[in-house]
Amino acid sequence: MLEVNMLAPVFRRLLGIHLVLYLLIVLGLIVLSSSADAEFVRSFQFDVVGRLPSAEHKIVFANNTGLREEDLYAVSGGLLRQRTFRIDQGNSSYLYPNINDVDGQLDHAQDFMMEARLQVLAIQGRGGAYFQAFDGVNGYRALFTPIGVALSTNIGDINIPADVFQFHSYRLESPANSNALRFYVDEVLRFEGTAEPTTTLNGFGWGDGITARGNSADVDWDYLRISNAPVPEPSTLTLLGVGAVSLLGYGWRHFRKGKGVGGFLE
Numbered sequence: 616m617l618e619v620n621m622l623a624p625v626f627r628r629l630l631g632i633h634l635v636l637y638l639l640i641v642l643g644l645i646v647l648s649s650s651a652d653a654e655f656v657r658s659f660q661f662d663v664v665g666r667l668p669s670a671e672h673k674i675v676f677a678n679n680t681g682l683r684e685e686d687l688y689a690v691s692g693g694l695l696r697q698r699t700f701r702i703d704q705g706n707s708s709y710l711y712p713n714i715n716d717v718d719g720q721l722d723h724a725q726d727f728m729m730e731a732r733l734q735v736l737a738i739q740g741r742g743g744a745y746f747q748a749f750d751g752v753n754g755y756r757a758l759f760t761p762i763g764v765a766l767s768t769n770i771g772d773i774n775i776p777a778d779v780f781q782f783h784s785y786r787l788e789s790p791a792n793s794n795a796l797r798f799y800v801d802e803v804l805r806f807e808g809t810a811e812p813t814t815t816l817n818g819f820g821w822g823d824g825i826t827a828r829g830n831s832a833d834v835d836w837d838y839l840r841i842s843n844a845p846v847p848e849p850s851t852l853t854l855l856g857v858g859a860v861s862l863l864g865y866g867w868r869h870f871r872k873g874k875g876v877g878g879f880l881e
């Protein structure tokens with residue numbers, strides 16, 4: 616009895632060390648998985664007043680309007696304010712790294728996601744506001760119109776009705792190594808089909824996308840984000856979490872038990 620009680624603190628210490636090690640490993644895995652994601656993500660919040668997107672790494676301002684970037688776009692109040700509705704010729708948008716370049720970093724073998732939150736203030740035609748990406752195999756494109764969003768698919772444009780004049784989030788998604796295209800408005804799946812094949816481009820862009828006269832828009836962009844990396848399996852994280860919680864419970868029971876016995880002896 617005495618020997619068992621002498622061993623108990625040693626056991627508890629060992630258990631404590633194992634518990635701490637286990638938790639450190641779990642934390643490490645979570646940090647590793649999130650940083651692996653972050654490596655491939657570009658996220659634009661437009662939260663720094665006056666910092667136009669062309670100041671961001673490898674973002675190119677493509678502009679054939681004859682006007683300056685600061686005449687067409689402004690950043691304030693957490694928004695990128697696109698004001699191209701009154702521009703009756705040319706277009707101007709933000710591209711990474713260059714829309715005519717095949718050497719981008721988007722990988723068809725990784726999960727793809729591109730999401731923007733925005734409200735349209737004024738729009739005519741199609742594509743005066745847009746966002747799109749190419750991964751070397753497919754193109755993923757959302758073109759805004761007065762009545763919704765025109766999605767590019769393998770069978771041509773498909774109109775998804777939406778009230779573009781209110782703030783909504785819009786997301787394009789395609790699982791790794793697939794030609795599938797999913798489109799969400801405010802997290803609700805609105806379209807599932809096949810993406811448009813486009814093998815010669817790699818990169819992404821957003822802004823005023825159409826040069827033709829009569830296609831223009833004023834838009835407030837709240838954010839724009841793009842990821843292209845495997846998302847950690849929820850089941851793996853859940854398993855790790857369950858393991859951590861049960862170990863904690865196990866340790867807590869032994870801690871109470873040990874304390875109780877110690878109290879009795881004292």
Ligand SMILES: [Ca+2]
Nearest residue numbers: 660693837838
């Ligand atoms: Ca914002």
